Amino acid sequence: MGEVKLLGGLGFSPYVNRVEMALKLKGVEYEAIAEDLKNKSPLLLQYNPVHKKVPVLIHDGKGIAESLIIVEYIDQVWEGPSILPKDPYQRAMARFWAKFIDEKCISATWKACWSTGEEQAKSKDESVEALKFLEDEIKGKKFFGGDNIGLVDIAANFIGYWLPIISEVKGVQLLTEEDFPNLWRWANEYCSDNFVKEILPNKEALVARFKSR
Numbered sequence: 346m347g348e349v350k351l352l353g354g355l356g357f358s359p360y361v362n363r364v365e366m367a368l369k370l371k372g373v374e375y376e377a378i379a380e381d382l383k384n385k386s387p388l389l390l391q392y393n394p395v396h397k398k399v400p401v402l403i404h405d406g407k408g409i410a411e412s413l414i415i416v417e418y419i420d421q422v423w424e425g426p427s428i429l430p431k432d433p434y435q436r437a438m439a440r441f442w443a444k445f446i447d448e449k450c451i452s453a454t455w456k457a458c459w460s461t462g463e464e465q466a467k468s469k470d471e472s473v474e475a476l477k478f479l480e481d482e483i484k485g486k487k488f489f490g491g492d493n494i495g496l497v498d499i500a501a502n503f504i505g506y507w508l509p510i511i512s513e514v515k516g517v518q519l520l521t522e523e524d525f526p527n528l529w530r531w532a533n534e535y536c537s538d539n540f541v542k543e544i545l546p547n548k549e550a551l552v553a554r555f556k557s558r
């Protein structure tokens with residue numbers, strides 16, 4: 346198995362949560378290393394000099410950055426439940442939706458919560474447009490990965506857990522049961538999973554953090 350360390354593993358980050366979830370699913374033991382993003386450690390700068398962001402996985406002294414790439418690495422290196430589908434087409438589709446979530450959903454919904462005025466209105470429209478695609482994609486399925494949690498579920502953890510909390514703190518209505526019943530059901534299903542519950546940050550702590558921003 347080798348020595349596994351997760352940089353950023355003791356903070357609040359939906360991206361770090363993705364890696365924690367993949368490690369949990371595979372049953373990989375690891376050391377979580379805290380990172381102060383306001384005063385980045387020499388270890389972070391050494392292992393992720395390009396982006397200087399967490400998460401970074403350090404496996405036997407080799408560093409891997411970017412959460413989705415780390416999740417794929419974990420899936421390939423360790424035995425256990427598959428995170429990506431084996432079928433090449435389904436695999437490509439999973440990557441497509443994970444990329445879509447990163448590029449279209451997270452930034453738009455984040456901006457919709459934290460901006461004001463015209464920028465907020467524009468981001469809200471973009472968020473609704475993007476979330477509608479996910480609403481269609483999850484229809485009739487328990488998880489994006491089918492019966493089990495897969496890459497897209499892990500990628501979408503921000504939508505399932507963090508977004509409803511931030512929306513509540515900021516009083517912005519985005520992912521409502523009325524507008525997105527399938528996505529709403531998925532979010533509840535995902536957050537009720539035993540592994541997911543173990544890695545998600547405590548809600549009260551997250552609320553306090555966002556209130557103090």
Ligand SMILES: N[C@@H](CCC(=O)N[C@@H](CS)C(=O)NCC(=O)O)C(=O)O
Binds near residue numbers: 397
């Ligand atoms: N695309 C990256 C995003 C990671 C990211 O944005 N991490 C944040 C913490 S949530 C970070 O390290 N921010 C520090 C900075 O931007 O300087 C990934 O998927 O890993």
